[in-house]
Amino acid sequence: MYFKQFYDQKLSQTSYMVACQKTKEAIIIDPKRVVDEYRETADVEGFKITKATETHIHADFASGLRDASRKFGATLYVSDEGDENWKYQNVPDDTVFLKEGSIINVGNVELKVIHTPGHTPESISFVLTDHGGGSTEPMGMFTGDFIFVGDIGRPDLLEEAANMEGATEEGANAMFDSLKKMKDYPDFMQIWPGHGAGSACGKSLGAVPLSTLGYERKNNWALKVTDRAAFINELTSDQPEPPSYFAQMKKVNKEGLPEFKVRELTAGTPEILPGQLFDLRSKKEFKKGFKKGAINVPYNSKFLQFAGWYINYNEPMTIIANPETSKTLQEDFASIGFDNIQLIVPMDQAEQYSDDNYENISPEIFTKDMSSKNILDVRTNSEYHAGNLESAAHIHFGKLQNADIPFNNEDKIYVHCQSGVRSAIAMSVLKARGFDNIVNIEKGYIGIKEAMK
Incomplete structure (x- = not known):
């Protein structure tokens, strides 16, 4: 055998x-x-x-x-x-x-x-x-x-x-x-x-x-x-x-799904980007400048587990990524049933579309005065129940596209997850929803608790 x-x-x-x-x-x-x-x-x-x-x-x-x-x-x-x-x-x-x-x-x-x-x-x-x-x-x-x-x-x-x-x-x-x-x-x-x-x-x-x-x-x-x-x-x-x-x-x-076949995808920088936009650059590169509306999910081993929260299966997709990864990207998205990638924008040419950015803050500065801050915790339920900031609102990072956000669009909102990875994804989703005055807390809840000692 x-x-x-x-x-x-x-x-x-x-x-x-x-x-x-x-x-x-x-x-x-x-x-x-x-x-x-x-x-x-x-x-x-x-x-x-x-x-x-x-x-x-x-x-x-x-x-x-x-x-x-x-x-x-x-x-x-x-x-x-x-x-x-x-x-x-x-x-x-x-x-x-x-x-x-x-x-x-x-x-x-x-x-x-x-x-x-x-x-x-x-x-x-x-x-x-x-x-x-x-x-x-x-x-x-x-x-x-x-x-x-x-x-x-x-x-x-x-x-x-x-x-x-x-x-x-x-x-x-x-x-x-x-x-x-x-x-x-x-x-x-x-x-x-x-x-x-x-x-x-x-x-x-x-x-x-x-x-x-x-x-x-x-x-x-x-x-x-x-x-x-x-x-x-x-x-x-x-x-x-x-x-x-x-x-x-x-x-x-x-x-059932149609037979999966790798296609030749267009790579370029047209004036109009078709469909939903996923930016696969690192959070460090993304925060410097990005096209508002893009969802930032860095291309790593957890990519599909995060990206799967945000895909609209009824729309085509533009991806900011390395065109050389076209085959792998198609296979990855196909593995969660999405076959409609229309365009790849090369990472080194993404800057021309940038019309937004966001701010990071260290946990040390954040914790100096938390009492008057609007705080959004985007961790999982189990993480939140294991320990949280009493004044924080809690919404799972994957549900931010459709959830009722308990703040106004113009409010300054401080966003954190457990270590700083998922909050960076959350920043892109919140920006896409029109929350422009948002700040990402570096190192997340772990960093906040350490700074509070």
Whole structure:
């Protein structure tokens, strides 16, 4: 048997390839939208990707399931569990629909389906047994968003992202019951999760790429709580805010996306910039001068987790970036379902559009007189509840585009996050909304608390 794990750091998302080395057949599990990496691996190893499947309809990234059919000729295997609201649409005629107990054979490798609802109603997991290696015992389980290292999948995304009232409690109850199905499996069985640390699909995911069921029984809180009410309370409390793009992902992964293809993008400096404007320069460069209305999300490892809050999927996009990154940018945006980049403005030519800037202030100067200042805290709920400035208004940085800001446009507003990264993004959003008299507090709440000592 052949096994490979693929990890997308920008989305904290994991996909897998399993193959039978005797028959040269391969399956990909939870594929991301850009499927080139799977083709490259299969070509190197001499495999043919004949099947593709996924554990559920994902909310945090654009699925590559349908492109696996288009580009590899792979037969798709999808869940037929759950209610009618979350059935796969627009899949090929030869798609196989899976129920509890269904078997996918990849040569001499067996994947047995377990229905593990909780994160979503249709969620399934796959128990792998390597018959080609002579085993009758399961080697491991692809758990998707069911069991993570150190945590389990959140049950509230259908309610938070898809506005399905009552789905959180229903999902939490289902998750409690799903975990009971693990009692008959051995401690040595490996756990291959769909996400790692940094994902918003849970609140305390570990950074280790895999685990064992025995280890999780000893260390994962969810496998130790036996009281249903206590379990539900813990599972539904203090989950991170889901980025706004999650709602779009649930829709497009259910209904399908067009085939992804890299395009030749125009790079230039026209008088009029089409659509929404994202400026990918560093916060240091951006603050010196920028075009008002631009959203500043620096192009780094957390780019997609931040940019996903602000994308309008109904508008084209102009990006201020390095044109040499065109292919990577298209792949990154495609991974959260956006394919409509129209123009790249070279970073070294962005200055000609500048008509605004903003001010930074040190925490030492800020804390000299806070009593009369308008303060806006743009951290997450959990950060805010762990400690805050009593006089500060609180709005999550990702919700600033549409939230009611409790200040007037002409008020002087001091903005902070935890360390100074997200507040810089917030400054661009507030500027775009017409709040011109705003000041960014360097080093954020950490710097403020240090200056107050």
